Amino acid sequence: MDYFSYQDDALFAEDCDVAQLAKVHGTPLYIYSRATLERHWHAFNNAVAEHPHLICYAVKANSNLAVLNVLARLGSGFDIVSGGELSRVLKAGGDPQKVVFSGVGKTIAEMEQALQVGIYCFNVESSAELEQLNEVAGRLGKVAPVSLRINPDVDAGTHPYISTGLKENKFGIAMDEADTVFARAAALPHLHVKGVDCHIGSQLTELKPFLDAMDRMLALIDRLANQGIVIEHFDVGGGLGVTYNGETPPHPDAYAAALLERLGGRPLKLIFEPGRAIAANAGVFVTQVLSLKENSDKRFAIVDGAMNDLIRPSLYSAWQNIIPVQQTDAATCAYDIVGPVCETGDFLGKDRQLAIKAGDLLAVRSSGAYGFVMSSNYNSRPRVAEVMVDGDKDVVVRERETIEQLWQGEHLLP
Numbered sequence: 001m002d003y004f005s006y007q008d009d010a011l012f013a014e015d016c017d018v019a020q021l022a023k024v025h026g027t028p029l030y031i032y033s034r035a036t037l038e039r040h041w042h043a044f045n046n047a048v049a050e051h052p053h054l055i056c057y058a059v060k061a062n063s064n065l066a067v068l069n070v071l072a073r074l075g076s077g078f079d080i081v082s083g084g085e086l087s088r089v090l091k092a093g094g095d096p097q098k099v100v101f102s103g104v105g106k107t108i109a110e111m112e113q114a115l116q117v118g119i120y121c122f123n124v125e126s127s128a129e130l131e132q133l134n135e136v137a138g139r140l141g142k143v144a145p146v147s148l149r150i151n152p153d154v155d156a157g158t159h160p161y162i163s164t165g166l167k168e169n170k171f172g173i174a175m176d177e178a179d180t181v182f183a184r185a186a187a188l189p190h191l192h193v194k195g196v197d198c199h200i201g202s203q204l205t206e207l208k209p210f211l212d213a214m215d216r217m218l219a220l221i222d223r224l225a226n227q228g229i230v231i232e233h234f235d236v237g238g239g240l241g242v243t244y245n246g247e248t249p250p251h252p253d254a255y256a257a258a259l260l261e262r263l264g265g266r267p268l269k270l271i272f273e274p275g276r277a278i279a280a281n282a283g284v285f286v287t288q289v290l291s292l293k294e295n296s297d298k299r300f301a302i303v304d305g306a307m308n309d310l311i312r313p314s315l316y317s318a319w320q321n322i323i324p325v326q327q328t329d330a331a332t333c334a335y336d337i338v339g340p341v342c343e344t345g346d347f348l349g350k351d352r353q354l355a356i357k358a359g360d361l362l363a364v365r366s367s368g369a370y371g372f373v374m375s376s377n378y379n380s381r382p383r384v385a386e387v388m389v390d391g392d393k394d395v396v397v398r399e400r401e402t403i404e405q406l407w408q409g410e411h412l413l414p
């Protein structure tokens with residue numbers, strides 16, 4: 001079931017006509033589907049329903065308050081990487097006791113904030129962070145719940161910029177130091193060791209790297225048990241991929257079943273941190289064709305959306321499907337879909353077969369994750385509006401920035 005589909009050649013988001021949404025709210029525009037977010041969250045939650053677990057949506061994928069609130073209402077937990085994300089979760093009605101705090105560099109202020117609100121667990125990424133957290137917790141008269149993020153040194157087989165589980169990556173504690181750092185964590189007075197975690201990369205489309213990582217992590221958990229260090233939970237991170245262009249990532253059911261089989265009856269609570277798998281295909285980015293231009297080699301469609309609004313194609317050469325908002329029978333041509341930003345790398349897609357003219361609307365699919373959250377004001381372009389549809393209702397969940405907001409907080413010299 002695809003909540004973004006055509007009805008009589010017009011693209012709909014649930015029961016809302018996308019062209020009408022663009023007319024009312026302007027372009028460029030992000031549109032999210034509540035039903036899709038909920039279906040994807042339930043897919044994870046149902047996949048492990050029979051086993052103690054917590055689904056902690058990775059806020060970084062899409063941190064709009066309405067997105068977080070929809071998931072909080074389902075009972076979701078949240079994986080955060082900053083004090084800002086924690087504040088968003090709380091503002092959106094999320095339960096701090098279902099929050100795990102990941103991230104390779106946490107500030108003292110962020111540690112204090114998370115300790116004060118009582119999060120579920122800190123995913124600690126280094127010995128230095130462990131010592132700091134112990135000190136901060138001691139100063140506040142608290143005990144910090146901790147998991148250690150271990151870098152299992154497996155190749156996730158994904159884009160090098162989004163691979164995180166190799167020794168050469170900055171993330172986590174090396175496996176060959178894990179036992180020692182755990183022993184230290186267990187000995188520190190203001191920490192309570194709860195779990196282990198790993199996250200080997202994003203947009204994984206095969207089970208094997210996940211299972212390789214799990215085998216190494218379970219071996220560690222067994223060694224720790226022999227040292228008398230009891231691990232309550234195993235946080236497997238996020239990373240399950242989605243279909244952008246014909247990839248066939250495992251369904252959460254298959255993923256969870258494979259993990260549970262490997263777990264082999266160990267009484268560990270499982271924590272999942274899915275971001276992309278929940279949000280990516282719950283959103284589209286709608287842009288209008290400003291003009292067409294061609295030379296002897298190429299045809300360009302210059303659109304009002306740009307790399308500052310959706311950077312994935314420029315940053316990772318990521319391919320996202322670009323479809324017309326109104327389908328026609330007209331003959332198609334190959335276009336590079338480019339934005340107004342003054343960078344050669346400013347494109348949303350290359351060599352796309354489309355039948356388009358100035359004024360037409362295009363929808364870039366799979367834009368619900370790592371879309372708006374990675375947007376910027378580069379070229380002094382106001383950040384775009386975000387709308388969430390819920391059946392035949394649409395709500396502006398973030399207003400388009402105004403020109404005045406572009407220089408909010410800036411000051412002239414006296």
Ligand SMILES: Cc1ncc(COP(=O)(O)O)c(C=O)c1O
Pocket residue numbers: 058061079102103164199201202203237238239240273274275276277
């Ligand atoms: C620690 C951690 N957890 C979860 C995620 C979410 O990843 P994904 O969106 O691929 O599920 C990330 C980002 O890759 C991450 O770094």
Ligand SMILES: N[C@@H](CCCC[NH3+])C(=O)O
Pocket residue numbers: 060162202203312316369370
């Ligand atoms: N921003 C990346 C994913 C990064 C994952 C962050 N841990 C993307 O769009 O694919």
